[in-house]
Every structure is written in structure tokens, then in C-alpha cells.
Amino acid sequence: MDRILIGELGQHVGETVLISGWVDVRRDQGKMVFFDFRDRSGVVQGVVLPGSEALETAKEARQEFVVSVTGIVNKRPEKNAQAEKQNGDIELEVTGVEILAKAQELPFEKDTEINIDTRFDYRPFTLRSERDRDIFTVQATILDAYRASLKRQGMTEFVAPALVGGDAEGGAAVFKVGYYYDQTAYLATSPQLYKQIMVGVFERVFTIAKIFRAEKSATTRHLAELTQMDFEMGFIKDEFDVIAALETAIRDTVTEVAKQHADIFKRFKIDVPHLGTKFPILTLSEAHATLGVPAEDDMTPEHERAICEWALKEHDSDFVFITRFPTAARAFYTKTAEGKLSRGFDLLFRGLEINSGAQRIHDYDEMVQRIEERDMDASKFAFYLQAFKYGMPPHGGCSTGLERFTMKMLDLPNVKEASAFPRDMNRIDILLSKPID
Amino acid sequence: MDRILIGELGQHVGETVLISGWVDVRRDQGKMVFFDFRDRSGVVQGVVLPGSEALETAKEARQEFVVSVTGIVNKRPEKNAQAEKQNGDIELEVTGVEILAKAQELPFEKDTEINIDTRFDYRPFTLRSERDRDIFTVQATILDAYRASLKRQGMTEFVAPALVGGDAEGGAAVFKVGYYYDQTAYLATSPQLYKQIMVGVFERVFTIAKIFRAEKSATTRHLAELTQMDFEMGFIKDEFDVIAALETAIRDTVTEVAKQHADIFKRFKIDVPHLGTKFPILTLSEAHATLGVPAEDDMTPEHERAICEWALKEHDSDFVFITRFPTAARAFYTKTAEGKLSRGFDLLFRGLEINSGAQRIHDYDEMVQRIEERDMDASKFAFYLQAFKYGMPPHGGCSTGLERFTMKMLDLPNVKEASAFPRDMNRIDILLSKPID
Numbered sequence: 001m002d003r004i005l006i007g008e009l010g011q012h013v014g015e016t017v018l019i020s021g022w023v024d025v026r027r028d029q030g031k032m033v034f035f036d037f038r039d040r041s042g043v044v045q046g047v048v049l050p051g052s053e054a055l056e057t058a059k060e061a062r063q064e065f066v067v068s069v070t071g072i073v074n075k076r077p078e079k080n081a082q083a084e085k086q087n088g089d090i091e092l093e094v095t096g097v098e099i100l101a102k103a104q105e106l107p108f109e110k111d112t113e114i115n116i117d118t119r120f121d122y123r124p125f126t127l128r129s130e131r132d133r134d135i136f137t138v139q140a141t142i143l144d145a146y147r148a149s150l151k152r153q154g155m156t157e158f159v160a161p162a163l164v165g166g167d168a169e170g171g172a173a174v175f176k177v178g179y180y181y182d183q184t185a186y187l188a189t190s191p192q193l194y195k196q197i198m199v200g201v202f203e204r205v206f207t208i209a210k211i212f213r214a215e216k217s218a219t220t221r222h223l224a225e226l227t228q229m230d231f232e233m234g235f236i237k238d239e240f241d242v243i244a245a246l247e248t249a250i251r252d253t254v255t256e257v258a259k260q261h262a263d264i265f266k267r268f269k270i271d272v273p274h275l276g277t278k279f280p281i282l283t284l285s286e287a288h289a290t291l292g293v294p295a296e297d298d299m300t301p302e303h304e305r306a307i308c309e310w311a312l313k314e315h316d317s318d319f320v321f322i323t324r325f326p327t328a329a330r331a332f333y334t335k336t337a338e339g340k341l342s343r344g345f346d347l348l349f350r351g352l353e354i355n356s357g358a359q360r361i362h363d364y365d366e367m368v369q370r371i372e373e374r375d376m377d378a379s380k381f382a383f384y385l386q387a388f389k390y391g392m393p394p395h396g397g398c399s400t401g402l403e404r405f406t407m408k409m410l411d412l413p414n415v416k417e418a419s420a421f422p423r424d425m426n427r428i429d430i431l432l433s434k435p436i437d
Numbered sequence: 438m439d440r441i442l443i444g445e446l447g448q449h450v451g452e453t454v455l456i457s458g459w460v461d462v463r464r465d466q467g468k469m470v471f472f473d474f475r476d477r478s479g480v481v482q483g484v485v486l487p488g489s490e491a492l493e494t495a496k497e498a499r500q501e502f503v504v505s506v507t508g509i510v511n512k513r514p515e516k517n518a519q520a521e522k523q524n525g526d527i528e529l530e531v532t533g534v535e536i537l538a539k540a541q542e543l544p545f546e547k548d549t550e551i552n553i554d555t556r557f558d559y560r561p562f563t564l565r566s567e568r569d570r571d572i573f574t575v576q577a578t579i580l581d582a583y584r585a586s587l588k589r590q591g592m593t594e595f596v597a598p599a600l601v602g603g604d605a606e607g608g609a610a611v612f613k614v615g616y617y618y619d620q621t622a623y624l625a626t627s628p629q630l631y632k633q634i635m636v637g638v639f640e641r642v643f644t645i646a647k648i649f650r651a652e653k654s655a656t657t658r659h660l661a662e663l664t665q666m667d668f669e670m671g672f673i674k675d676e677f678d679v680i681a682a683l684e685t686a687i688r689d690t691v692t693e694v695a696k697q698h699a700d701i702f703k704r705f706k707i708d709v710p711h712l713g714t715k716f717p718i719l720t721l722s723e724a725h726a727t728l729g730v731p732a733e734d735d736m737t738p739e740h741e742r743a744i745c746e747w748a749l750k751e752h753d754s755d756f757v758f759i760t761r762f763p764t765a766a767r768a769f770y771t772k773t774a775e776g777k778l779s780r781g782f783d784l785l786f787r788g789l790e791i792n793s794g795a796q797r798i799h800d801y802d803e804m805v806q807r808i809e810e811r812d813m814d815a816s817k818f819a820f821y822l823q824a825f826k827y828g829m830p831p832h833g834g835c836s837t838g839l840e841r842f843t844m845k846m847l848d849l850p851n852v853k854e855a856s857a858f859p860r861d862m863n864r865i866d867i868l869l870s871k872p873i874d
Contacts, residue, residue, distance in 0.1 A: 003672065020672045020830070021640075021672075022828055022830075023828075039640060039672075040591065040593070040639055040640035040641055040671075064827045064828035065828055066828045066829065066830045100672075100830055100831060101799055101800060101801075101828050101829055101830060101831075102801075102828065103826070103827045103828035104801070104826045104827065106827065122823060123634075123820070123823075124634040124637060124820065124821070124823040124824040124827070125637075125823050125824075125826075125827050127634070127635070127637070127638045128637060128638050128827075132638070133638060133639070136593070136595060136638070136639075137593065137639075139595075139596070140593050140594040140595065143594055143596075144584075144588070144594065147581075151581070154477060156477070156573070156574065156577050157577040157580055157581065158573060158576075158577065158857055159576070159580075159664050159839070159856070159857060160857075160858070161662060161857075161858040161860060161865075162599060162647050162649075162662060163612075163649070163661065163662050163860050163865060164865065164866075165865040165866050165867065165869075175600075175614050175615060175616070175622075176614070176615045177612050177613070177614050177615075177624065178612060178613045178614075178615075179612070179865070179869070180651070180653070180661075180862045180863075180869075181862075181869070183869055185612075185865055187614065194857075194858060197560075197561040197564070198564070198857070200561060200562075200564070200565060201564045201565050201569070201570060201573070202477055202570070202573075202574075203458075203476060203477035204477060208645075210599050210647055212599075212600070214617070216617070224600065224617075225598060225599060225600050227596050234477075235440065235457045235458075235476075235537075362537075362538055363538060364538075364539075364541070382867075383560070383561065383866045383867055384561070386559060386560075386561040386562050387561040387562075389540065389541045389562075390501045390540045390541065390543065390561070390562050390565075391459055391460075391501035391502055391503045391538050391539065391540035392503065392538055393457070393459075393503045393537055393538060394537060394538075402596070419596070420595055420596060420597075420598075420631075420635070421597070421598045421631060423598060423600050425617045425618075426617075428598075428600060428601065428602035428616070428622055429601075429602050429820045430602065430819075430820055432602075432616070432617075432618070432620055
């Protein structure tokens with residue numbers, strides 16, 4: 001008999017079928033055994049009736065055992081049906097159980113709340129919890145929908161390198177790699193320079209790139225290894241063209257996640273992100289004025305949260321753009337708008353910056369001048385500067401943190417929860433030996 | 438006036454339009470100037486007629502200058518039309534040129550053949566050649582089509598880590614990373630162990646992952662940083678289920694690339710890959726027998742080429758699967774088929790292995806035993822082994838090298854050509870200082 005997915009059982013009422021999956025739950029009632037079986041498409045309740053030939057094996061099959069099950073798909077009596085639940089109106093009357101793989105005794109109940117370090121210590125097991133399956137189901141949809149939106153906007157995907165020859169941008173702490181012949185390479189802290197080079201080739205490009213940050217930071221917002229969804233576009237008028245393209249990508253993504261995963265938002269007991277009619281755009285000084293606080297050169301985490309509350313209240317939007325940060329506070333390639341203010345912007349989502357972008361300098365001489373003004377060595381940028389030497393259009397772009405976007409989409413308390421295999425100061429899969437100093 | 442893409446000009450004959458792009462070619466004939474303008478959508482010929490107000494700026498605008506051009510879209514006289522070429526039947530009568538960015542004198546003609554090292558030294562410039570734009574246009578389609586096929590096959594995307602805690606698999610030379618507190622991390626040589634863990638979560642998964650190989654190898658088939666398109670699927674009968682899923686993904690991808698890029702295959706003067714009705718599958722010993730050579734434990738590069746020639750001739754297929762390699766020659770988690778032979782396989786494409794896969798061991802005890810048989814330390818695999826401890830279905834998967842697939846799709850002589858920013862023993866963007874020893 002061919003295997004049928006659990007999600008398709010509703011179409012086979014009255015038939016004898018074969019399913020395969022894990023024992024999600026087992027309730028042994030002596031003469032009868034109840035199961036929840038789980039496969040990639042969902043969950044269904046199974047029952048082994050008294051006297052069934054399957055009873056002996058059923059009693060052996062504990063949680064997380066991998067099984068193939070034959071049974072008859074029965075309609076549940078009206079009074080027992082659970083309309084809210086997948087397969088809530090059917091039940092599998094189990095006639096045979098084959099054990100494909102055993103499971104040892106579980107370290108703890110799969111769906112109990114446990115502290116985050118234990119969760120990561122047992123990651124191969126805890127990822128099977130409904131909560132984690134939900135998180136990474138949403139993350140897969142974010143990746144897919146974001147890419148699809150950028151593609152529709154005429155952008156070409158490219159592969160940015162993770163190994164780089166120098167810590168070009170400076171600033172962010174960087175991991176060193178032992179390269180051939182005792183030379184040192186570095187792990188990329190951003191695909192930025194390559195993205196700009198590719199604007200010279202394809203005009204509009206995107207990349208989903210790994211980046212690495214060695215900051216000694218152990219907050220709920222930091223990871224040592226991250227995934228960035230970057231795009232960059234040529235022939236813009238100014239940074240507001242980038243902001244418009246980004247708003248489209250975010251709207252498309254949220255809309256798709258909401259469409260596919262209403263059940264997950266319900267389980268997480270949070271609203272689908274509010275999109276308003278248009279994301280509000282405030283300059284940094286307007287943001288501070290709105291909050292009634294003194295002007296500063298950046299937003300504090302507290303002010304980021306407060307301005308998002310304002311945006312939700314006044315514009316029904318969980319997203320808000322902040323523009324006109326001081327040029328001095330932004331990366332060297334950021335274009336100046338007027339005076340000391342830049343064409344850089346941030347996108348805040350539910351109180352957290354999830355994207356940073358800007359119009360960039362495109363003129364070769366201006367770029368060299370800026371590099372020198374910052375006391376950086378222009379000769380170290382010779383490769384990158386070729387793109388500007390040989391004709392670069394006005395352009396800009398931005399970078400969305402996949403883990404932060406996922407975190408805020410489901411309102412998770414810690415960004416590490418949005419990384420299947422988080423790396424931080426103290427952990428690569430397992431806790432590293434040395435304690436925090 | 439709003440900008441129109443060059444690829445859409447054919448719909449605007451007789452109209453005055455604005456385009457933006459690069460000067461691809463300029464032919465100054467004194468009283469007149471001819472241009473090819475290029476944007477992300479294609480190329481069009483422009484002409485500045487004698488006496489035009491645009492003439493002065495047109496003479497200034499050399500190759501790779503970034504320009505905005507206004508002009509009238511004219512139908513070319515029948516005798517001048519070039520039916521083969523994009524926009525071959527129209528011409529832009531230029532009435533105004535605005536220079537958005539200048540370009541310095543080019544280091545060499547953009548589309549001339551130059552040696553591969555010079556090409557990489559000037560990568561930001563040479564990527565603008567038609568050849569390179571073609572290669573990375575095809576690569577973007579491969580990524581997109583491959584992912585789409587896996588998604589259709591019920592697979593969930595996940596993000597595999599690049600930083601790992603140990604060189605678990607052993608064998609492949611590995612790059613070391615200076616991690617926090619003077620600890621050592623490593624760059625992943627494969628997402629394999631994580632992929633298997635995720636089978637326990639989503640049953641069918643895929644990831645497009647960066648991997649890093651520190652082999653001291655400078656062949657035309659090796660890179661230090663690679664992109665792998667990996668999938669892994671649970672509840673298989675044996676490795677032939679994996680082979681079938683892979684064949685579907687490859688067919689879908691080749692078909693999509695062929696559909697979208699017939700022009701590129703024409704420019705590269707090669708056939709779209711032949712797919713036959715079914716990719717032939719030979720055991721290693723059948724392959725050697727077919728070639729009339731003595732049995733060996735692996736395929737030599739020469740034999741890989743020869744068996745692909747056979748497959749093309751006998752089965753009209755540029756692809757051929759080789760199965761039943763000795764277990765001893767495959768990774769530790771490879772399942773044994775019978776005797777000393779494994780359930781591992783390779784997929785060869787136009788003479789080169791582009792994919793390697795297998796059914797894996799799924800039983801915990803069998804896996805621990807195998808690790809110990811290989812004199813590896815099972816305690817180092819404790820994190821990975823959790824997945825097996827808590828119930829793992831029969832499963833298998835495989836890994837396609839994006840750069841190798843791209844290389845053979847367009848029959849490129851060197852895999853480095855299929856990496857936008859190749860890293861090898863001697864190069865990270867620029868040549869590293871130390872010579873080959």
C-alpha cells in the first residue's frame with residue numbers, strides 16, 4: 001500500500017490507508033491505546049481498539065518512535081469532533097503498527113516550557129516541538145516570499161562570498177580565519193561591497209547571505225552568525241526608491257506568511273503584523289519630537305519601542321521608517337542628504353530595527369574622498385573601487401535580518417529562538433567550555 | 438518623464454522615451470555618434486544625428502559611462518533590421534544625453550578574451566561582460582528553479598550553520614576560525630549533519646548552504662568556498678527514492694534554464710543539456726564493465742568523462758547515476774547495501790560529478806557502531822546523535838554543487854568561472870601575497 005500524508009486523510013474517510021510518521025503522543029488506557037501520529041503534513045488521532053492485533057506493538061511504540069500505521073479512516077461522532085483542530089473530525093482506527101525506528105526515553109516532555117539553554121542543548125530534539133516547528137515553518141515562508149517579491153521587482157539573485165580578504169568596513173568585530181600559507185582571511189560582516197559591485201552588472205540584485213559578528217555581546221538581539229536578506233538597486237532618484245521597494249517586499253512577505261500560517265499566529269496568540277495603508281516615515285529628529293524627548297544621534301532601544309507603539313496607534317502599522325541619521329554615524333559609503341545628515345534609514349518592526357539601508361555614494365571621486373576623510377586606506381578598497389571607476393549609477397539598498405524579522409513576526413523574546421542552530425559567545429550547538437569572563 | 442526599460446522599447450515605436458543605463462559601445466563617426474546602450478533588460482542601438490544638440494555630450498560619453506538618454510524610438514529600415522538581435526528592428530534617435538556617472542579609461546576591452554587571472558583581478562569590471570552576465574543570469578535561474586522543484590516535492594527550507602564546533606566528519610581539510618575566548622571554531626565542510634537533524638523535524642528539508650574546503654588543490658574543479666544545494670528526505674524505501682527526487686529537481690531546473698535562456702545557450706554555442714527519457718543508472722562495476730576497464734573502488738576523472746559520453750550516445754542523456762560505491766570509500770553515515778557495497782551514489786553531468794548522495798544509517802545503535810568502527814569518537818557526535826536517539830526514519834539525501842552545475846550547464850572550462858567572487862589557494866578577490874609553494 002502506498003503511504004498517504006496525514007494532511008490528506010480527510011479525503012479518505014471509510015478507506016483503509018497507510019501512514020508513516022512519529023508517535024507524537026501516546027495514551028495507554030490498558031485495553032485501548034490512543035495515539036497522535038505526526039508527519040510533515042500534520043497530526044491525526046489514532047486508536048487501537050480492545051482485542052486488536054496491533055495492540056502489542058502499539059504498547060511498545062512510545063513517544064517519538066517512528067512508525068508505519070495501517071488503519072481505517074473513521075468519521076468521529078459529531079459530539080467528539082473538534083472543528084478547530086486539523087483532522088478534528090476524523091480518527092484512524094489502527095489495524096497494524098510497524099516500528100521503523102525506536103526512540104529512547106525522552107529527556108523531558110517535548111512541548112513543555114524549559115529554559116533556553118536546555119532547549120539549545122537538546123536542539124535536535126526540541127526542534128521537534130510544535131513551537132519550534134512553527135517558528136521555522138514561518139522562517140521558510142519568509143525566505144521564499146521575500147525572494148519572490150524581490151524577483152518580481154526585477155532583481156537578480158547572486159551569491160556573495162563569506163570569506164573576505166580584510167575587515168574592510170572596520171567597526172564590527174570580525175572573526176579571523178586561518179587561510180592557506182599562514183595568511184589570514186576574515187568572515188564577512190556584510191555582503192555590502194559585493195552587492196554594490198553587482199549593481200554595476202545587473203542593476204538590481206539581491207542575495208541571502210551569511211554574515212558573522214564577533215562582538216562580545218550577549219543580548220537577546222545578537223547572534224554571532226546571521227542570515228541577511230540584502231538587496232541593492234541602481235538608477236534610483238534617492239533613498240525613498242529603496243524604501244518603497246523594501247516596503248513592497250515586507251508587505252508581500254507579511255501577507256504571504258499571514259495567508260499560509262493563520263493557525264500559527266493563533267497558537268502564538270499574537271496578531272498578524274499590522275501594515276496600515278503605508279508605513280509611516282519620520283526623520284530622526286521628528287521621531288524624537290514625536291516622543292517628546294531631546295534630539296540625539298541615534299534611537300535608543302527604548303525609543304525604538306516607543307515610536308513603534310506610536311506608529312501602531314496612529315497609523316495602524318507595526319512598521320515605521322526612520323530617516324536622516326547623521327552621516328558620521330553611518331557606514332562610509334552612505335550618501336549625505338544635507339549638512340550633517342545622511343540618506344541612511346532604518347526600518348523598525350514591533351520595537352526592533354530589522355533593516356538598515358541607504359542611498360550610497362556612486363561617484364568615484366566622492367567615494368575616495370569619503371574613505372580618506374574617515375582615515376581609512378583607499379588602497380585597501382582598490383578592488384571595490386573598480387566598480388566606481390568604471391561607471392556606477394546612483395544606487396541604494398538595504399539589509400533585512402532574517403532572524404530578527406522572524407523573531408518579531410512571532411513576537412519571540414530572544415532572537416536566538418529564530419535561529420535553528422544559534423551561535424553566540426558561549427555556544428556552538430553545545431555550550432563551549434569557557435565561561436563568560 | 439519616467440524611465441522605460443530597454444527591453445520594452447519595442448512597444449513604444451514612434452514615441453519619445455527616456456532610458457537609463459550604461460554606454461555599452463560607442464562608435465564616434467565625427468558628425469554622428471552611434472551607441473549601444475545597456476540596462477538590466479537588454480541592449481539597444483542609439484544614434485545621435487548630425488547637428489543634434491546631444492552631440493557634444495554624446496562625444497564625451499565613453500564606454501561604461503552611466504547615462505540617461507531621451508530619444509525617439511524609430512523602426513529601422515527593413516534592410517538594416519537584425520532579426521536575431523534584441524531590438525534589432527528598432528533604433529533610438531537620441532535627442533538628449535545626461536551623464537549620471539563618468540567612467541575612467543577601461544583597462545581592456547570588456548568582451549575580449551583575457552587570461553583567467555586578469556579576469557579575476559578586474560572582476561568588478563569583467564563581470565559586466567556579456568559572458569559573465571550570461572553565466573550569472575543562468576546561475577540565478579538554477580538557484581530559483583532548483584528551490585522551486587524541491588518545494589514542490591514537499592521540502593521545507595532551513596538555514597544551516599557555517600560555523601561549526603569541530604571537524605566532525607574528518608577527511609576534508611578544514612579552515613579554523615578564531616572564536617571567542619581563544620577557542621577554535623571551524624568552517625563547515627557540509628551541512629550534512631544538520632540536514633539529518635532537520636529530517637527529524639520536517640521530514641523533507643533543503644538548504645542552500647555555503648561550505649568551505651581547505652584542500653591544497655588548484656585544479657579547474659576546486660574552490661575554497663562553495664555553494665551546495667542540499668536536500669534530505671525521510672521515509673524512503675532506499676536510495677532510489679532520493680535518486681528519483683534528484684532527477685526531478687535536475688530535470689525541472691534544466692527545463693527552466695532552457696526555457697528562459699535559449700539565447701545564452703546559442704551564444705555559448707552549446708546544446709541545452711540532453712535529458713533522455715530517464716537518466717541511466719549504473720553500478721560502479723557495471724560502469725567499469727561498460728567501459729571495458731578493470732574494476733576499481735572509484736571513478737577516475739577520465740572514466741567519468743567516458744561514461745558520460747556513453748550515456749549521451751546510448752541514452753541521449755548528459756546525466757548518469759553511478760551507484761554501489763564501496764562503503765569504506767563513503768562518509769561514515771552511509772548505509773550499506775550488501776557486503777562491502779554502500780547505498781551511496783554520484784550523479785555525473787557532462788563528465789563531472791556534480792552531486793553525491795546516499796541512503797543514510799537511521800538506527801541509533803548502527804550509527805554509533807559505525808562511528809566506532811571508523812575509530813572516531815562517538816562522544817564528539819553527541820549533539821548529532823540525539824536525532825537518532827529520539828527516533829529517526831529511514832532517510833537519505835544528496836548535495837549538488839551550484840558552481841559545478843553552472844559550469845557544466847554552460848560547458849565552462851574552469852569552475853572558478855562559475856563563482857562571481859572565487860576563493861582559492863591564491864586568491865580572495867585579489868591575488869594573495871604568497872606564491873604557490
